Amino acid sequence: MARTTSAGGRKGGPVTLALVAQRAGVSTQTVSNALNSPELLAPGTLKRVREALDELDYRPHRAARSLRTRSSRLIGYGVQPTPPGLSTPVSDHFLHALSDSADQAGYRILLFAALLGADDEAERYDELLREHSVDGFVLNNTYRGDKRPGWLHKKGVPFVAFGRWSAKDTGDWVDVDGAHGTAAAVDHLVAAGHRKIAFLGWPRGSGVGDDRAGGWREAMRRHHLPVRDLRVSSVDEVDAARSAVARVVGRATAVVAASDTLALGCYRALRDAGLSPGRDVAVVGFDDSPAARLLSPSLSSVRQPLDEVGRACTRILMDRIKDPAAAPERVLLAPELIVRESSSAEHRP
Amino acid sequence: MARTTSAGGRKGGPVTLALVAQRAGVSTQTVSNALNSPELLAPGTLKRVREALDELDYRPHRAARSLRTRSSRLIGYGVQPTPPGLSTPVSDHFLHALSDSADQAGYRILLFAALLGADDEAERYDELLREHSVDGFVLNNTYRGDKRPGWLHKKGVPFVAFGRWSAKDTGDWVDVDGAHGTAAAVDHLVAAGHRKIAFLGWPRGSGVGDDRAGGWREAMRRHHLPVRDLRVSSVDEVDAARSAVARVVGRATAVVAASDTLALGCYRALRDAGLSPGRDVAVVGFDDSPAARLLSPSLSSVRQPLDEVGRACTRILMDRIKDPAAAPERVLLAPELIVRESSSAEHRP
């Protein structure tokens, strides 16, 4: 039966194990076993208990269970404040996939406000642990020199990182193969007839940025194409991207950008130079932000499989909670190139 | 001295009230009082207990506290899966502001996967309640006919809605004054010399959409300008927006769009018609999505104060948890028009 509306709002206090036990004519322990180790019960008893469970629509009290088992069945996830104007680093998609897969494993996500790189950052994580508020963490936006993975690892706290660019190569992670994405972009552009393909990225030093640049370089070499003077950098600002792109205008017929934001800066720079993005110069972005589809011309972009990333994070974290000492798991997912107008005009040299 | 790294990882088991009590030479109850009702303690005792608390860097066990007080100090927030290609309905900004302000009030955010409008949607909320997993909810994306507010209200569950478009006008909410935003856009365009200002929105029936359309209409009337045949609708798709805009091309010199996505569709339609957005026809969007700043021409847009919305949600929810029977609070926040290139060229008729 288990009707939300009928049994759910039933008067007469909360539905506890004891109540179910009374109704089924057994002890509370037997009810507990019916839930957690049903194989221990005689078939008849199990059936009877399950009926009572169902009729009362019993749900265990999380706090009580948590107190006894010393496990909150909650996973911590720190949300960072997005600096205004930067592309949102983590989308709803990821969070939804994460919550959804966690739910299915009986876990929930606990959000907390984290200041990335702040001095008291470890303090926030530590606090949650000492309160027994979480059983583990999902980290995102790891960066070179990120101290969180090492710190958590040392404490023996289960965690997975979305991103493989932490201080040491320690612990489990899930990441998207950026190099694979930019290489796919190059392959696509070469197939369309392009030979002079520039890369617009961030200054060297960031894991993500260097990874994406590396994919471009590898693919260019593989096609025996020149990379000299075709790599330009800018911080993630339109104006800076504009001046960076100005330097390759005339030297390149296509641009692979490390982000959609940079790609937009590129659009702008091209228009300033009297060129038409998509027609005169092909452009491919990265991240497949919601705007990419809507631009004119619509922007080809490399889409990260955030759903899969979320699910993988959950799966690995569950493994790690079960067996903290097992060998770390690493999952590298391939992104997908979405071809749109900005790169689909046939190029004839 | 409450060092994260020293006392935090201290061996010898968890730091409990009993341990603190032992160290301070008092009973556990006294320590508990020191934390929850310090005015009951003699000054000397308080000082001694506080020292012990500090030296051991004690943190209460959330589950234990929660079990006894019947309050989880957690707030439920359902994340919906974004349909691919639609603008992300809720940004990191909002979630960060929400978590941050909740943290300061001693609460945390519990994320769960919710399918908006699904049959078993109430079930998800109900489950969290019967498990005593949350003390209340923050709802987002309320819509006309949304049954959640009425349902929660009837059950006496504390909640705040971000959005005032629920089934009945019941419960507390925080919202952004969309009409104010579009009216400000009209005022701005009128000041720049425009008289024929079209509105590009969604089909009638959605609270948010009608609100934004209403602001445009009110402002147009206030300026004694015609609204006839200047309101066009499309679902949130670029192609549909394109054909919608085609209908007003030539009749309008400016367009106020109900979202940045629609504004992008408008950009596209204008270019198709051989017109230049920003120069030939001014465009103003809504939401100030990350892309707005980066477009060429950069898009004027109405920015929602999501930080404030998040903080207001927390504040109101705290009030409601303290006193569930008090009169509902409603907060309507004014959005801010961000003027960029798409509407800043002087218009001379």
Add this chain to the structure above:
DNA sequence: CTCGTGATTTGGATCGATCTAAAATCACCT
């Protein structure tokens, strides 16, 4: 010097589930 009064402090029960270990029940064989 005892008693009353209010300010402090404490013991014991409690929240609801799960653990351990022991008791009760059962099946089966001699």
Add this chain to the structure above:
DNA sequence: AGGTGATTTTAGATCGATCCAAATCACGAG
């Protein structure tokens, strides 16, 4: 019928903090 070992069920303690009510203390009045 009685014993044996396995199966099934149960009693009681426990996790850590807070509630309630009772105990202890300080101190001035009678």
